[in-house]
Amino acid sequence: MVIHDINKVKSYLLKQLSVKGYxxxxxxxxxxxxxxxxxxx
Numbered sequence: 001m002v003i004h005d006i007n008k009v010k011s012y013l014l015k016q017l018s019v020k021g022y023x024x025x026x027x028x029x030x031x032x033x034x035x036x037x038x039x040x041x
Contacts, residue, residue, distance in 0.1 A: 016023045
């Protein structure tokens with residue numbers, strides 16, 4: 001099942017590359033969060 005999913009992604013990316021000449025990711029906003037706060041003194 002995982003191999004099938006990987007092959008689907010690979011096919012999609014290769015198609016995008018042949019159509020557009022490049023592969024890109026949609027714009028995303030990334031936020032940094034402090035998951036390990038420092039102890040207070």
